[in-house]
Amino acid sequence: MSTRNKIRLRKERVEIISLMKTTSYYKKQLIGFEKKLSRAYEENRIDKEEYLRRLNEGLQGRTLRxxxxxxxxxxxxxxxxxxxxxxxxxxxxxxxxxxxxLTIFAFVALLGLSYYFIQPAITGFTLIENGTNATESVFGIQPVNINISEETGIIETTEIENDRLIQVKAEINKPVEWKLITRNKTIELPLEASNIEVNKLINETEDIKEKARLKNQFGANNLNNKKLIEVDELNETKLEVTYYTKAPYSIESNLTQNKDLISKDITIKSDSELHYQNVLSYTEIPESKTDQINLYHYIN
Structure with missing residues (x-):
């Protein structure tokens, strides 16, 4: 058991140091992103409105601080x-x-979060999926797969051909909200999409929007099993499409209990065709001291 624990701890140490280096890299890139944008504004290459738009888009609605x-x-x-x-x-x-x-991972305790990921990842803060910078949305670099965990919730963003798909905070047993930012006037959504709203963005920085005119009422496209929306607006109009998909859920199994130990396995699943990340999950256990609880995330 001692040897196995050593191997586990050393492996975890390597993974955490790698995450630490990656986080430092992204912090440096973020500072560079803001400096480039500020310089472009100071040199009158972009006006204030464009500066604020790009800054808000690049920082995903958060401040640099x-x-x-x-x-x-x-x-x-x-x-x-x-x-x-x-x-x-x-x-x-x-x-x-x-x-x-053994203790619960310190970053779970300090951040006040307890998230399980549907796909294999290290428990805690997942910064990147494929090494693409999360903030370089200006000067021709597109953000892909951004993971942001804060007290306000989790937002997953994927940039695909100038469309921005945002997964709002996901929680077990609750439908997952999505926001699609696009200029396309023919839009395809998953068949399971419900509570659909289509708005045109008047001022994205100040979150001013109004209902968009539609040509149809969310018809089905039988060729690729998608829900089809046709919008009657000008081509340059930016749209925000909000919808919900099926709730993720948890399955608990392998419950063992004796005088000294209670153990259970928890699997987070979803029947949605979309991939969820950073799903807030929870379970019930007998009242215990923090240092008596061990939390593990299965990599495989």
């Missing part, structure tokens, strides 16, 4: 966990028969 504070918080949390791992490794070296002291 919020992003920097968030990245710094994540780096501090990772550092804390690395220190804990080093301490546990030293304890294991002192006595091979001594069980390591």
């Amino acid at each position: 919020q992003w920097l504070r968030y990245y710094d918080q994540c780096i501090n949390v990772y550092n804390t966990r690395v220190v804990e791992i080093d301490r546990e490794l030293r304890e294991l070296e002192k006595s091979r028969n001594l069980l390591p002291i």
